[in-house]
Amino acid sequence: MFEINPSASAPIWRQIEDGIRRMIVLGSLSPAAPVPSVRDLARELRVNPNTVARAYQRLIDSGVLVTRRGDGTYVADAPSQPRKSEKAEALKSAAANYAGAALAIGASVDEAVGEVESAYNRVVKEHRRSS
Numbered sequence: 001m002f003e004i005n006p007s008a009s010a011p012i013w014r015q016i017e018d019g020i021r022r023m024i025v026l027g028s029l030s031p032a033a034p035v036p037s038v039r040d041l042a043r044e045l046r047v048n049p050n051t052v053a054r055a056y057q058r059l060i061d062s063g064v065l066v067t068r069r070g071d072g073t074y075v076a077d078a079p080s081q082p083r084k085s086e087k088a089e090a091l092k093s094a095a096a097n098y099a100g101a102a103l104a105i106g107a108s109v110d111e112a113v114g115e116v117e118s119a120y121n122r123v124v125k126e127h128r129r130s131s
Helices: 012-025 038-045 049-061 084-104 109-130
Strands: 065-068 072-075
Touching (some): 049 065
């Protein structure tokens, strides 16, 4: 499915939320597809079920996931995308964290940008291969 990094600065629930969104955008999870139960995903990721429940609830509140009583949680038929301002803020935050890490190890701008492009392409390729 996806991995989380317990030592990352982003909270685990945010990493789960981002992982689900990424799977939808890349087509690994299609509209109306079921998502794992809270307990199953918590077991797979080795996290507290309440953490998964929080991520799922945020995705439900934002229209990305829907619940069907007695049947489970599914990707919405037309999952909403983050608003432009939300996307910009998330990118700005991630970029600031990455730029700080790149500076701390003495990487040049070109090296840092090259690694971002490589990572982006690698993530897209891995998700396409797993779907």
